[in-house]
Amino acid sequence: MKCGLTDSETCLKAVTLALSGESTVVKVDQSGNVDVNRIYSQLPLYTGDLSIFKPSSFYIVIQTNIGLRLEIQLVPIMQVYITAKSTFQGQTCGLCGNFNNIQADDFTTIGGLREATAVGFANTWKTRAGCPDIKKRFENPCSLSVENERYAKYWCSMLTDPAGVFSPCHSEISPDIYKSNCMYDSCNCEKSEDCMCAALSSYVHACAAKGIQLNGWRNTACSEY
Template identity: 40%
Template sequence: DDLRLDWDGRGRVLLKLGPRWAGQTCGLCGNYNANHGDDFLSGSGLVEASPQAFGQAWRINGDCESTHKHDTDPCATNPKRVRYAEETCAVIMSDVFSSCHFLVNPAPFQRFCRYDVCACGDGEQCLCSVLSAYGAACSAEGSF
């Protein structure tokens, strides 16, 4: 069980590595050094400011069209989705996940949820993905 790769069949991949891999990884998986402050370290040695910039920094095929055109909040460009996003993503901060809140900070997941639900053509599907990711993070920390 030194290396385990789980895929949910859609868009979520989880890589679990044993302790011998500490400090031996790079790229989108991070460097596995227990320092969350440098998780967005690019190949050039710079710490990127956002997940989008970090992902773009690790692109290996320059011929592929970038899906990241700008840093505009999708809720600003899709105002009709804002209320749905805010109401449905609030479940992350609710009692449903309260036993996990002290183990896994829910705030980033709620921000990602709002962003994804506003950006996604099928907001419900994206909501399920974010809730599943938070649930998996909670489970990995022993909650649930």
């Protein structure tokens, strides 16, 4: 939902997972509270459908018996990473794409058409009719503040530094798009440091999923966390 000072700044406030024809509904809020079928639940929790546990103060993990896994990051801001088993290939739909390994058709609308822009695509997947459409924005938030741009460039450039702490992963995952997202979010967020650290952690998370562990990056950035 909308948060912060600008119209374009949004925050993830909760993640809801519905399983078995919605007979099991799990909701996790940004504070880490977990409700199962609207009842507050202590972790770890194990049922026939899923297991929910908190491996660290940063994450809540939901592992389902159908091959869907959610890693919900709580610090410094809420983020969600979704992993689906290969048996789901071509069967998914929504904002994460259709999982057919063809990136060109991921902007498929709820009606089955293909949109050219992210904004047009996202607007078709609204779950509440009362939510206003997203409007396409052309301005770069970093152009609105020299101070914010300088801050974002200093920290986010660490991602692409060929001799930096993130460089062992460069050959596996290009850091360029992560740097762009880091710059945009750091300039656009009311709490620049939180968004910058979340963007850096996204790259670290992606590298870890590929088996590349990046250690010590918090010593140079985001030591508060």
